[in-house]
Amino acid sequence: MNSPAIAQAPILTQPPSPPTELLERARERLRQSPRSPSQLEPSAAFTNYRLGPGDSLFVNVLRFPDLTFQNTIDLEGNLIVPLVGAMTLEGLTLPEAREQIRLALDRYVVNPQVDVILVAQRPVQVTILGEVVRPGLYPLAAPQLSTALISAGGTTALADLRTVRVRRQQDGELAEQDVDLFTPLATASPVPDLQLADGDTIVVPTLTANQGYDRNLAARSTLAQPQIRIRVLNYAAGSRGGGSFGVIQVPNGSSFLDALAASSVDLSNADLRNVALIRFDVQQGRAVARELDGKTAILGDASENPILADNDVIVVGRNLVARVTYALNTFTQPFRDILGFVLFFQSLVDSASNLFQPSGNN
Structure with missing residues (x-):
């Protein structure tokens, strides 16, 4: 046999261990273990939001209230601007869109001062893989990382929340960003505010070493199943x-x-x-x-x-x-x-x- x-x-x-003892231990580990640059400084691909169909914008033109408006980028990536007509804004950042609108209005009014505010972000679809209850493709009304994990049923007991990876295709290149979701749980600090984009892939890795990782704390969090x-x-x-x-x-x-x-x-x-x-x-x-x-x-x-x-x-x-x-x-x-x-x-x-x-x- x-x-x-x-x-x-x-x-x-x-x-x-008592919760207070766990918290103090986690803080001490954080003081002794510096975080990687990828966790501290997200790349431009993850900090510069790119406009797309479905984004709702409020455009304020100072001194010209008749030109102030709110509209949604259509399926072709265009925004209808007073006096100008359809302008293609898909793929631009908010500062780039503001400058494009300012230049277009400059042909009709003297020295326009333009502010552009993203009123409502378009829904996104992301792929969630790894240690979640239900891996798959998910539409998200709120494009936050925590919302995505909860939509997939939460993380499993084998998930390592210290290095959740987000992959994004932009301008033909693959960008990756590691996000530490465990440290905010251990230190009662805010969760990293990483905005997801349409087509992102989220990978929750499997825990390989328990050193410095409290699985009980992770299991009791709102990120877990x-x-x-x-x-x-x-x-x-x-x-x-x-x-x-x-x-x-x-x-x-x-x-x-x-x-x-x-x-x-x-x-x-x-x-x-x-x-x-x-x-x-x-x-x-x-x-x-x-x-x-x-x-x-x-x-x-x-x-x-x-x-x-x-x-x-x-x-x-x-x-x-x-x-x-x-x-x-x-x-x-x-x-x-x-x-x-x-x-x-x-x-x-x-x-x-x-x-x-x-x-x-x-």
């Missing part, structure tokens, strides 16, 4: 759990005890001394299990109350833990992805009618 598909490994063994799914296997799961196998949804960043409270496990009768937390490890392509003592967790031991991740499986009861562990150990092929991990547990429940039949104590 090949190597077993389950490994005993710790899952978030360190107890969570708001809800995670937890599967609870128990001898008497009750009506919400379908009798023996329940899928519950809890807020991202919830702990083991939060999931127990949200499930229909009878805490007074369940064998909480013998609990297994099973998680899919992407790097290994296999299930990783950790034994938990729920009674100790209830009494306040934070090391027995880990933070959960999406699609974690909680197994309650000594005999049930042994049976699930045996089933995983006899399944020798690695899981290709999280879907295979989820389907394994679903098929385990569907095919083994006696899996949840108690034999002795729990």
